[in-house]
Amino acid sequence: MSVKFLNLVRGDYERHGRSALNAAFVSLLVYRFGRWAIELPNPIARRFAQKIYGAINIVVANVTKIWIPPQVTIGDDFHIIHAEGSLSIHPEVVIGKRLGVMHNVTIGTNMGPGTPVIGDDVFIGVNSTVLGGIKIGDRVRIAANTAVTTNVPSDSIVVGSPAKIYPRLTPFPKKDRAQSAGQG
Known part of the structure; x- marks a missing residue:
């Protein structure tokens, strides 16, 4: 080894x-x-x-x-947060670094060609599915009970079935330089 x-x-x-x-x-x-x-x-x-x-x-x-078949490509720090339910991952899935996944999650095909490619720092909530030849960007949060079948841009939150994609609010929004210069 x-x-x-x-x-x-x-x-x-x-x-x-x-x-x-x-x-x-x-x-x-x-x-x-x-x-x-x-x-x-x-x-x-x-x-x-x-x-x-x-x-x-x-x-x-x-x-x-x-x-989790051995053909799956998994990045560093993969974390199965709760192992009480099921987790099923298709052999062709590519997972980035630091994926956190809850129980009762399926990541795989949508009865057609292609499997998901998941970016870095992604979280997938309980009872969610990520299906098809789609790309999930970096720092995406997928809420519980969400069915994702479309591409998701980085820094997004995905909620519902069918999935609705929302921009994620950062903890410290960038200030406009002209606005912050006048406050000084």
Whole structure:
């Protein structure tokens, strides 16, 4: 096992409450092992490791209801916030850094070609779906019970089904230079 693999697992462990019994951590550990297995250069070792992954994944996915295939591309600091419900991610999905995802979420196809590409610093609320060949920008917040099937620009909030996209208010709006110069 590589140092990169061990660092990813250590980060997952820290992020998910430092508990080896946490369903989110166990599911991510199985995903990481599967990802490591498909990237092995030796075909015999790769096939053997994939068989081990398959056997473990059947049990873990059925117990935790979290299905993350090893083909999914996940950025750093992926966080499954609640592992009480289900999580299903299509194998072709690309996820950026620091995605926070609640339970009962589906990320995948919309019965057509393409899967979502999710940016950095995104949050997906409980019971939400992100479907189709769409792009979710950076720093997007997807509210609970939201069905997203269109592109979402960065710095947005998405609410409802069908999804309505709103610009996100920043904590410190930029002041107009001319206005702030006169206040001085």
